[in-house]
Amino acid sequence: MPRPADLTSRAVAALGHLKAGRGLVTLYQLSYGKRRATMRPIMLQPSDWPPARLQALRRKLKENTATFGERFGRSPRAVEDWEQGRRAPDGLIRLQLDQLVKRRGWKV
Numbered sequence: 790m791p792r793p794a795d796l797t798s799r800a801v802a803a804l805g806h807l808k809a810g811r812g813l814v815t816l817y818q819l820s821y822g823k824r825r826a827t828m829r830p831i832m833l834q835p836s837d838w839p840p841a842r843l844q845a846l847r848r849k850l851k852e853n854t855a856t857f858g859e860r861f862g863r864s865p866r867a868v869e870d871w872e873q874g875r876r877a878p879d880g881l882i883r884l885q886l887d888q889l890v891k892r893r894g895w896k897v
Contacts, residue, residue: 835883840874846897
């Protein structure tokens with residue numbers, strides 16, 4: 790069993806990998822039993838968010854670029870760049886978008 794410091798460094802490395810948008814990432818869920826702690830890998834794969842899909846979601850939410858950007862901690866300019874295809878949202882934001890759509894039961 791890795792020490793807690795090792796788990797922390799793995800989680801930080803995995804989040805950095807995900808934030809860079811490099812695709813499949815393994816995070817570890819730590820659970821404590823009566824006698825020992827166990828780790829379970831969790832595989833995360835954010836889906837693609839092309840500009841038209843982002844714009845459709847924002848319109849479905851009835852939000853302007855400022856409100857939509859604030860939801861993800863980004864500027865209105867960043868949202869405009871995503872919707873114009875100049876830039877793409879990073880992996881963490883794509884995962885948040887996936888979860889938002891899933892929670893609401895929407896098909897975007």
